[in-house]
Amino acid sequence: MTDFPRSPTKMLDELKALGLEEYVLQLEIDGLAVVPVEAHGVPLEAFDELEKLLLDRAATLVGCKFSVDRGPHLPLEFQSEVGTLASISEDRGEPSQFLIQQLSSLDRRFRDLAVNPAAVALIRHMIGPKATRFSSHNSFIKWQGDYGYGSSLGLHADQMAMPMPWGRAALTANTNWCLSDYTLEGGALAYVPGSHRSVSPPSFPGATQKAVPVEAPRGSMIIFHGATWHGAFPRKIPGMRISIANYYRHMMVTSQEDIQGKFDRELANDCCNPELFRELAGFSDRFPYGEASELIPNVKEVARQA
Numbered sequence: 001m002t003d004f005p006r007s008p009t010k011m012l013d014e015l016k017a018l019g020l021e022e023y024v025l026q027l028e029i030d031g032l033a034v035v036p037v038e039a040h041g042v043p044l045e046a047f048d049e050l051e052k053l054l055l056d057r058a059a060t061l062v063g064c065k066f067s068v069d070r071g072p073h074l075p076l077e078f079q080s081e082v083g084t085l086a087s088i089s090e091d092r093g094e095p096s097q098f099l100i101q102q103l104s105s106l107d108r109r110f111r112d113l114a115v116n117p118a119a120v121a122l123i124r125h126m127i128g129p130k131a132t133r134f135s136s137h138n139s140f141i142k143w144q145g146d147y148g149y150g151s152s153l154g155l156h157a158d159q160m161a162m163p164m165p166w167g168r169a170a171l172t173a174n175t176n177w178c179l180s181d182y183t184l185e186g187g188a189l190a191y192v193p194g195s196h197r198s199v200s201p202p203s204f205p206g207a208t209q210k211a212v213p214v215e216a217p218r219g220s221m222i223i224f225h226g227a228t229w230h231g232a233f234p235r236k237i238p239g240m241r242i243s244i245a246n247y248y249r250h251m252m253v254t255s256q257e258d259i260q261g262k263f264d265r266e267l268a269n270d271c272c273n274p275e276l277f278r279e280l281a282g283f284s285d286r287f288p289y290g291e292a293s294e295l296i297p298n299v300k301e302v303a304r305q306a
């Protein structure tokens with residue numbers, strides 16, 4: 001039998017070098033993959049440090065102590081219902097979740113996570129190797145309670161604001177770094193396997209009926225396509241579910257956080273891969289421009305003297 005040469009697979013060399021082929025396959029089929037510690041390379045001790053940073057930040061922002069087994073040590077309330085989380089929630093009442101935003105401005109360890117080689121390689125596979133940029137770096141601080149996404153589980157696709165038709169490439173893509181075990185009763189992410197292939201927003205009630213929990217141990221990185229239908233289950237047990245959502249975008253899609261315009265350039269240089277951080281931040285991008293950027297012709301010198 002003739003041994004024909006295999007046609008080359010169009011996959012980034014980086015993905016092969018990092019041994020991420022199986023997660024590429026999961027992303028293609030399911031629109032979501034769970035990448036374990038052995039594959040992304042961030043040691044569990046780093047998660048301890050990130051957890052402490054976030055608990056301290058939560059205490060500073062809210063004004064009471066937070067602990068992983070109890071959540072906030074005092075009852076909390078929201079002053080208004082204007083936030084994005086509040087606006088998509090069907091519930092009104094005592095909060096059991098909020099966001100810590102702009103993480104990359106807080107500590108170098110958050111910046112290191114945003115440029116994690118496995119995360120960036122998989123995100124670039126979905127969005128495009130040259131076109132991938134940061135959108136936002138947030139932490140979901142969640143504890144026991146029903147406040148959250150309601151009976152629809154808040155199912156949505158992250159790129160839902162983009163007009164249809166969507167194409168195969170992701171316009172945005174997301175990661176969820178699990179600083180807690182993700183279990184159904186612990187308030188795991190919910191998603192509909194393969195829903196990114198519908199290239200459309202979720203339709204109800206079918207989407208809710210098909211949603212499954214993404215159960216994963218602490219230290220996992222959940223990664224998903226911007227067209228994947230997802231939401232979350234409420235946390236039914238005591239304690240906290242802490243995660244970091246590093247969210248990426250195609251360069252022609254606007255960002256959630258104005259990293260390109262407002263992020264401190266010195267801080268960007270203080271991380272494990274400043275060159276990559278600056279690229280993903282879009283610091284050298286042509287758009288948006290703040291002043292006229294195109295050449296204006298001038299009269300030729302010989303014509304001027306004539």
Ligand SMILES: [Fe+2]
Nearest residue numbers: 156157158230
């Ligand atoms: Fe989302």
